[in-house]
Amino acid sequence: MEYETPLFFRVMQYADRADRDVIDMVSGNPDWEPPEALREGLGEYADLEPDQFQYPPSEGLHELREEIAARRNVDTEQVVVTNGAGEANYLAMARALERDRGDEVVLTDPVYPYYPGKTTMLGGRQRFVAADETGQLDPADVRDAASEETAAIVVNSPNNPTGAVYPEETIRELVAIAEEHDAILVSDEVYDHFDLSGRFASALGVDSDHRIVTNAFSKSMAITGFRVGYAVFPPHLVENAKSRHMLVNVAGSRPAQYAVLRALRETEPEYYEQSRELLAERVETFTDALEAAGADYTTPQGSFYVMARFEGYPGTLENVERLIDEAGVAGMPGEAFGDSRADWLRFALVTPRVEEAADRLATHFE
Amino acid sequence: MEYETPLFFRVMQYADRADRDVIDMVSGNPDWEPPEALREGLGEYADLEPDQFQYPPSEGLHELREEIAARRNVDTEQVVVTNGAGEANYLAMARALERDRGDEVVLTDPVYPYYPGKTTMLGGRQRFVAADETGQLDPADVRDAASEETAAIVVNSPNNPTGAVYPEETIRELVAIAEEHDAILVSDEVYDHFDLSGRFASALGVDSDHRIVTNAFSKSMAITGFRVGYAVFPPHLVENAKSRHMLVNVAGSRPAQYAVLRALRETEPEYYEQSRELLAERVETFTDALEAAGADYTTPQGSFYVMARFEGYPGTLENVERLIDEAGVAGMPGEAFGDSRADWLRFALVTPRVEEAADRLATHFE
Structure with missing residues (x-):
C-alpha cells in the first residue's frame, strides 16, 4: 500500500538546508508564547512522584x-x-x-x-x-x-x-x-x-x-x-x-x-484575545504588502493562512523551492491542497517578519 | 467492527474503586524513580523558547x-x-x-x-x-x-x-x-x-x-x-x-x-543495574512467600511478572475482582492471556509491598 505523504515536512527540510536566511511561512507552528501556566505546569510535573x-x-x-x-x-x-x-x-x-x-x-x-x-x-x-x-x-x-x-x-x-x-x-x-x-x-x-x-x-x-x-x-x-x-x-x-x-x-x-x-x-481569555489580535495585525500587514505588489491574495476570516498568486508562477513544489533559494521566503505549494489552488502559494503568518517576507516577495516578482 | 479491549484498565479501575487498601500488582507500571537526568531534562524544557x-x-x-x-x-x-x-x-x-x-x-x-x-x-x-x-x-x-x-x-x-x-x-x-x-x-x-x-x-x-x-x-x-x-x-x-x-x-x-x-x-549503567537488582530481590521475596503458601508459581527469567496458581481458584476476571475485595491484592486474570493460563493469576512486581501481598494471598488461600 502506498500513502500520499503530506509535503509539509519535505518543504520544511528544504528550507532548513537552504544556504541563506529564509523566512519560514510553511507550517502552522505558532511563534508566540504559550500560556504562562503551561510552562509552570510542566515545570511542576517534572518534580512529581514516580506514580x-x-x-x-x-x-x-x-x-x-x-x-x-x-x-x-x-x-x-x-x-x-x-x-x-x-x-x-x-x-x-x-x-x-x-x-x-x-x-x-x-x-x-x-x-x-x-x-x-x-x-x-x-x-x-x-x-x-x-x-x-x-x-x-x-x-x-x-x-x-x-x-x-x-x-x-x-x-x-x-x-x-x-x-x-x-x-x-x-x-x-x-x-x-x-x-x-x-x-x-x-x-x-x-x-x-x-x-x-x-x-x-x-x-x-x-x-x-x-x-x-x-x-x-x-x-x-x-x-x-x-x-x-x-x-x-x-x-x-x-x-x-x-x-x-x-x-x-x-x-x-x-x-x-x-x-x-x-x-x-x-489561562485568562486575554491570552487568546492577544493571539488573535496579533494574527489580525499580521493579516493586515501581509495583505497590504501583497496588494502593493499587485499580487492576487485571499484575506482570511480565520486560521493562520494567506493564499497568494503571482502571475506566471504556479504553486508547484519546484516553484516553492526556487522561492526559498531566490527570495528567502518559504511557503507551501498550492498544488498540495488540490487542483483548484494549483496556481497559488500558501503563507502561514507565524513569523514576526511578515512585512519583510511580503517585501521580499514583491521585490522578487516585480 | 468490534475490538477486544484489553482488560488492564478495567481491573485497575475496579481496584481504584475498592473500599479498602489494595496492593496494586495489575499493570507493568514501575514504582521506582526515573533517571535524575529525565527530571532535569523536563524541567529545562519547560523554560525553552516557543519554537x-x-x-x-x-x-x-x-x-x-x-x-x-x-x-x-x-x-x-x-x-x-x-x-x-x-x-x-x-x-x-x-x-x-x-x-x-x-x-x-x-x-x-x-x-x-x-x-x-x-x-x-x-x-x-x-x-x-x-x-x-x-x-x-x-x-x-x-x-x-x-x-x-x-x-x-x-x-x-x-x-x-x-x-x-x-x-x-x-x-x-x-x-x-x-x-x-x-x-x-x-x-x-x-x-x-x-x-x-x-x-x-x-x-x-x-x-x-x-x-x-x-x-x-x-x-x-x-x-x-x-x-x-x-x-x-x-x-x-x-x-x-x-x-x-x-x-x-x-x-x-x-x-x-x-x-x-x-x-x-x-544516565549511567548503574541506574539500570539497580532497577534490575530491585526486581530480582522482589522476585525472590514473592516466590519464597508463594512457596511457603504452597502455591504453584513461575520464577521469571526476565520482565516484571510472576504467575501463580491457587487450587480451586481459576484466573477469571470474577476471581480477580473477588481477590481485590477479599484479600486486598490486585492481579491480572490469567484468562486475559489465553486459554493456556486460564487457571493462573499474574502479579506485577511493581510495588515495595510484594512480601505483604504474598502474605495476604497466603492468608486468603490457607
Missing part, C-alpha cells in the same frame, strides 16, 4: 476530560483525549468508515492534505467537492456528492488553507446531509480560537448523533509539539473509538496532558 | 534517533520514534499486514492481549502457538503453524506474562521462519533491561530484512506515561511506516522526547 509518571487513563486524564467537557457542554464520557488533532481526525474517520455504511469520504477542494492521506490509509475513497473562490462550501454541492456510499464528510472551519469560516447555516446543513445518508460529519475545529470574522459556528451547536468534533490545544496554546488534542463523539460511537485509541497508542503523553490541564484552568 | 514547543520531526527528534541508532548499531534512518511500544507494535504489525502477503499473525499462547487486539483492528487473523509450561517457545511449533498465509510472527522476550527469556537459537530460528515465508518477525523487546537470566538475545543480532524490533523507554526509565518508544525497520520497510506514523499521530510528544534524550545521554 505520576506512569500511564494516564487511556482516554486521557480524567480532570482534563472534565474541563474539556464543561467548556464544550458535553458529557465527559464523550471526550477522548488524543495525540493532537491528527489522531483525533484519524479516530473519527476510522470510526465513520468501520461502520460498513459505504467507503466514500467527502472532502473539500482545496483540502488539508492529511485528510485524503488518512482516507487512503483507512481503505476509503475520496470524493472532492469544490469550495468557491473565497473558500466557502455550498451545502447543495455536498448534497449532490453524498450518497449511500458516503461514510463521512470531513470539513475544517476556520479553514486551512483558505481561511474561510463557515456560517452556522452551512454547518447545520452538513449535519443534516450526514443524517440523511447515515454518514458522519467530522468537523475539525482546531483553529476555533482564531476566528477573525466572529461568525465561527461549532458543529457541537447542532445536536446530532451524526457528527464528531475534533480539536486540539496545539494552535490555541502555541504548542503543536505537545500533541494534546481531543475528539467529542456521540455516545454510541465513543466506545470503539476508545478501543482503537488504546490499541494504537495505549494513551497520550502524560506530562503534556498535565501541563495543558493546568493551562486550561488558569 | 522548541512546536512539532518535532515526525519520525522523532533527530538526536534521539541518533542516540538510539548508535546503541542498537543500526542506521538512524531505520529508527522511528513512536508513542511508546504500543504504537511501535501497531506500526510494525500494520507494515507486515499491508504487504498483501497473507493476513495471518502468528502469536503465542499465553499472549500479551494487545497483540490479538491489534491484529483484529488491522484486519488480520490470529493463529496461536502454545508456549511450554516455562513460557519457552519451540520454533518447530512455529514452523508448523507458519504458511503462505503468515504475514507476521509477533513475539515478546523477556516475556509478559510468563517471564520467559528466549535464547538466541530461538530468535535465530524465528527470523529464519519469517524469511522462509516472506513474513515479518516482530520482536517486542520492551523488557530488555530486565533480563535476569543473562540470556536475552535481541532480534537485531540476526541480520535480516524480515524482522522489525520494537522497544520503549517506558519500563527501562520507569516512565510508562511519557509514551516514548521506537521501532527499528529494515530499510525497505521504513518509509511506509513513517507515513503511517505521520498520518496517525503527526509526531510524538516533544517534551517527553526531549527528557528521554537527556536521560539517555546522561
Whole structure:
C-alpha cells in the first residue's frame, strides 16, 4: 500500500538546508508564547512522584476530560483525549468508515492534505467537492456528492488553507446531509480560537448523533509539539473509538496532558484575545504588502493562512523551492491542497517578519 | 467492527474503586524513580523558547534517533520514534499486514492481549502457538503453524506474562521462519533491561530484512506515561511506516522526547543495574512467600511478572475482582492471556509491598 505523504515536512527540510536566511511561512507552528501556566505546569510535573509518571487513563486524564467537557457542554464520557488533532481526525474517520455504511469520504477542494492521506490509509475513497473562490462550501454541492456510499464528510472551519469560516447555516446543513445518508460529519475545529470574522459556528451547536468534533490545544496554546488534542463523539460511537485509541497508542503523553490541564484552568481569555489580535495585525500587514505588489491574495476570516498568486508562477513544489533559494521566503505549494489552488502559494503568518517576507516577495516578482 | 479491549484498565479501575487498601500488582507500571537526568531534562524544557514547543520531526527528534541508532548499531534512518511500544507494535504489525502477503499473525499462547487486539483492528487473523509450561517457545511449533498465509510472527522476550527469556537459537530460528515465508518477525523487546537470566538475545543480532524490533523507554526509565518508544525497520520497510506514523499521530510528544534524550545521554549503567537488582530481590521475596503458601508459581527469567496458581481458584476476571475485595491484592486474570493460563493469576512486581501481598494471598488461600 502506498500513502500520499503530506509535503509539509519535505518543504520544511528544504528550507532548513537552504544556504541563506529564509523566512519560514510553511507550517502552522505558532511563534508566540504559550500560556504562562503551561510552562509552570510542566515545570511542576517534572518534580512529581514516580506514580505520576506512569500511564494516564487511556482516554486521557480524567480532570482534563472534565474541563474539556464543561467548556464544550458535553458529557465527559464523550471526550477522548488524543495525540493532537491528527489522531483525533484519524479516530473519527476510522470510526465513520468501520461502520460498513459505504467507503466514500467527502472532502473539500482545496483540502488539508492529511485528510485524503488518512482516507487512503483507512481503505476509503475520496470524493472532492469544490469550495468557491473565497473558500466557502455550498451545502447543495455536498448534497449532490453524498450518497449511500458516503461514510463521512470531513470539513475544517476556520479553514486551512483558505481561511474561510463557515456560517452556522452551512454547518447545520452538513449535519443534516450526514443524517440523511447515515454518514458522519467530522468537523475539525482546531483553529476555533482564531476566528477573525466572529461568525465561527461549532458543529457541537447542532445536536446530532451524526457528527464528531475534533480539536486540539496545539494552535490555541502555541504548542503543536505537545500533541494534546481531543475528539467529542456521540455516545454510541465513543466506545470503539476508545478501543482503537488504546490499541494504537495505549494513551497520550502524560506530562503534556498535565501541563495543558493546568493551562486550561488558569489561562485568562486575554491570552487568546492577544493571539488573535496579533494574527489580525499580521493579516493586515501581509495583505497590504501583497496588494502593493499587485499580487492576487485571499484575506482570511480565520486560521493562520494567506493564499497568494503571482502571475506566471504556479504553486508547484519546484516553484516553492526556487522561492526559498531566490527570495528567502518559504511557503507551501498550492498544488498540495488540490487542483483548484494549483496556481497559488500558501503563507502561514507565524513569523514576526511578515512585512519583510511580503517585501521580499514583491521585490522578487516585480 | 468490534475490538477486544484489553482488560488492564478495567481491573485497575475496579481496584481504584475498592473500599479498602489494595496492593496494586495489575499493570507493568514501575514504582521506582526515573533517571535524575529525565527530571532535569523536563524541567529545562519547560523554560525553552516557543519554537522548541512546536512539532518535532515526525519520525522523532533527530538526536534521539541518533542516540538510539548508535546503541542498537543500526542506521538512524531505520529508527522511528513512536508513542511508546504500543504504537511501535501497531506500526510494525500494520507494515507486515499491508504487504498483501497473507493476513495471518502468528502469536503465542499465553499472549500479551494487545497483540490479538491489534491484529483484529488491522484486519488480520490470529493463529496461536502454545508456549511450554516455562513460557519457552519451540520454533518447530512455529514452523508448523507458519504458511503462505503468515504475514507476521509477533513475539515478546523477556516475556509478559510468563517471564520467559528466549535464547538466541530461538530468535535465530524465528527470523529464519519469517524469511522462509516472506513474513515479518516482530520482536517486542520492551523488557530488555530486565533480563535476569543473562540470556536475552535481541532480534537485531540476526541480520535480516524480515524482522522489525520494537522497544520503549517506558519500563527501562520507569516512565510508562511519557509514551516514548521506537521501532527499528529494515530499510525497505521504513518509509511506509513513517507515513503511517505521520498520518496517525503527526509526531510524538516533544517534551517527553526531549527528557528521554537527556536521560539517555546522561544516565549511567548503574541506574539500570539497580532497577534490575530491585526486581530480582522482589522476585525472590514473592516466590519464597508463594512457596511457603504452597502455591504453584513461575520464577521469571526476565520482565516484571510472576504467575501463580491457587487450587480451586481459576484466573477469571470474577476471581480477580473477588481477590481485590477479599484479600486486598490486585492481579491480572490469567484468562486475559489465553486459554493456556486460564487457571493462573499474574502479579506485577511493581510495588515495595510484594512480601505483604504474598502474605495476604497466603492468608486468603490457607
